[in-house]
Amino acid sequence: MERLANYIGGEYQAPLSNRYFENTNPANAKIIAMVPDSNSEDMDKAVHAAREAFPAWKRTSLSQRSKILRKLSQLILEHGDEIAHLESMDQGKPVWLASSMDVQRSAANFSFFAGAIDSLTNEAMQDQETLNYTWRDPMGVVGLITPWNLPLYLLTWKLAPALAMGNTVVCKPSELTPMTAFYLTKLLEKAELPKGVCNIVFGKGDPCGAALVKHPDVPCISFTGGTKTGLDIYTKGAAQCKKIGLELGGKNPQIVFADADIEECVQKTVQAAFLNQGEICLCTSRLFVEETVYARFIEKFAGYTQALKIGDPQKKDNFLGAVVSKAHLEKILSFVELAKSEGASALVGGEALHLEGEFAEGAFMMPTILVGVNPKSKVMQEEIFGPVVCVHPFHSEDEVIALANDVSYGLSASVWTRNLSKAHRVAQNLQVGTVWINTWMKRDLRVPFGGTKFSGVGREGGVHSLDFYSQSKNICVQLS
Numbered sequence: 001m002e003r004l005a006n007y008i009g010g011e012y013q014a015p016l017s018n019r020y021f022e023n024t025n026p027a028n029a030k031i032i033a034m035v036p037d038s039n040s041e042d043m044d045k046a047v048h049a050a051r052e053a054f055p056a057w058k059r060t061s062l063s064q065r066s067k068i069l070r071k072l073s074q075l076i077l078e079h080g081d082e083i084a085h086l087e088s089m090d091q092g093k094p095v096w097l098a099s100s101m102d103v104q105r106s107a108a109n110f111s112f113f114a115g116a117i118d119s120l121t122n123e124a125m126q127d128q129e130t131l132n133y134t135w136r137d138p139m140g141v142v143g144l145i146t147p148w149n150l151p152l153y154l155l156t157w158k159l160a161p162a163l164a165m166g167n168t169v170v171c172k173p174s175e176l177t178p179m180t181a182f183y184l185t186k187l188l189e190k191a192e193l194p195k196g197v198c199n200i201v202f203g204k205g206d207p208c209g210a211a212l213v214k215h216p217d218v219p220c221i222s223f224t225g226g227t228k229t230g231l232d233i234y235t236k237g238a239a240q241c242k243k244i245g246l247e248l249g250g251k252n253p254q255i256v257f258a259d260a261d262i263e264e265c266v267q268k269t270v271q272a273a274f275l276n277q278g279e280i281c282l283c284t285s286r287l288f289v290e291e292t293v294y295a296r297f298i299e300k301f302a303g304y305t306q307a308l309k310i311g312d313p314q315k316k317d318n319f320l321g322a323v324v325s326k327a328h329l330e331k332i333l334s335f336v337e338l339a340k341s342e343g344a345s346a347l348v349g350g351e352a353l354h355l356e357g358e359f360a361e362g363a364f365m366m367p368t369i370l371v372g373v374n375p376k377s378k379v380m381q382e383e384i385f386g387p388v389v390c391v392h393p394f395h396s397e398d399e400v401i402a403l404a405n406d407v408s409y410g411l412s413a414s415v416w417t418r419n420l421s422k423a424h425r426v427a428q429n430l431q432v433g434t435v436w437i438n439t440w441m442k443r444d445l446r447v448p449f450g451g452t453k454f455s456g457v458g459r460e461g462g463v464h465s466l467d468f469y470s471q472s473k474n475i476c477v478q479l480s
């Protein structure tokens with residue numbers, strides 16, 4: 001069994017306490033690695049290493065940084081099979097999905113930001129006597145804290161632009177899914193990233209992540225995770241006037257109007273609700289269907305959902321693997337039980353799936369469609385983050401906009417209609433950071449990505465990431 005180590009200053013280091021915790025494969029409950037249980041002293045060492053490496057990395061040319069990022073992208077693709085295998089073993093998702101989504105996107109994150117700095121431009125403003133131009137400085141040592149649902153995908157989404165802009169970083173991956181972050185350290189070596197530029201410390205949210213947030217030498221934190229943790233980080237960071245980016249939870253609505261292409265919509269909805277076991281912050285969790293097509297829609301949707309295969313993440317025809325942990329499975333089930341106790345029913349699923357043999361101890365949840373849930377219920381208001389979707393009929397455009405907006409979250413939404421005016425009108429009235437029209441989760445890396453309300457603060461993507469990981473300085477030159 002592998003014993004992971006922190007990666008600090010380009011060296012593999014045991015946690016100072018010499019304490020480790022177990023990391024298990026949620027599909028079969030087998031222990032796959034021992035993870036450093038790092039504390040604030042380990043974090044302090046990592047921040048120190050990042051500080052030491054910062055002046056030289058800051059001076060590196062954009063083309064040199066771009067070259068290293070491209071190399072990392074290439075290495076991820078070359079080692080895609082190992083990465084997909086590790087991600088699946090660690091997180092529970094099917095290997096085919098880890099390979100087609102997580103690996104591809106992790107590689108794209110590096111190649112995209114390599115290109116973005118190749119073509120980086122800044123503002124300049126002239127008048128008769130002066131020239132003003134914008135100079136971008138890196139932030140310094142940046143802290144990156146990431147969740148368990150898309151481990152390498154989301155880590156590299158932050159790491160690539162942070163490095164591109166000349167920052168050095170300290171990463172704190174989720175305690176539940178450390179495997180691909182550890183694997184990445186080997187690729188950082190191969191890409192010849194200078195020592196200390198990227199440091200990875202493994203451990204628990206508190207004390208390890210909390211120490212990064214509180215550290216006085218870390219002026220910038222980028223966090224993706226749950227809203228409760230995000231609010232805690234926001235408050236603590238504010239006390240030291242830190243720059244904080246938060247990508248938080250969602251309770252994403254999907255609106256299906258009667259004039260939509262129902263067949264296409266249903267097929268996409270199956271993915272939107274259940275891809276990655278519903279453990280994507282962008283998954284549809286509230287599905288509003290116009291009353292006149294409601295019966296037809298849910299019949300088709302139920303049919304497709306019942307046909308989904310679940311189980312061994314290695315098998316290509318399994319659409320769903322295991323959810324991330326037994327504890328998470330219990331949380332998902334508690335929402336379903338609550339819905340049932342409030343009078344709702346499970347049209348499909350509604351239970352854990354108990355497999356035999358190798359997977360008897362696995363955390364498998366059946367894809368679940370709930371009907372009859374009150375929109376004010378906790379089940380419709382709070383993030384479940386599993387393969388559970390609530391379907392609810394609506395009668396008018398105004399009513400469905402009000403229903404869609406009636407949650408504290410505002411991450412994303414999707415709208416299905418053939419009426420273009422209606423599509424734009426509804427999209428503009430939804431209080432979310434992203435609206436997809438007649439599609440779901442099409443991600444162009446140039447566009448602003450983030451949430452409104454309790455789904456986040458700030459935007460990532462394209463120039464927004466480059467802005468976040470740098471600070472603009474105006475330089476004013478007297479010309480005459």
Ligand code: NDP
Nearest residue numbers: 147148173174175204205209210225226229247248249281
């Ligand atoms: P958590 O908030 O529990 O954890 C996220 C990260 O924060 C983990 O690395 C965690 O460490 C760390 N952490 C926990 N407590 C602290 C603390 N006090 N100080 C600093 N760091 C801390 O989220 P999950 O890992 O459960 O991820 C699921 C959540 O992420 C969902 O709500 C989902 O919606 C959201 N998410 C949002 C996305 C977006 O783009 N908006 C994208 C993907 C997910 P540890 O694991 O050790 O607890």
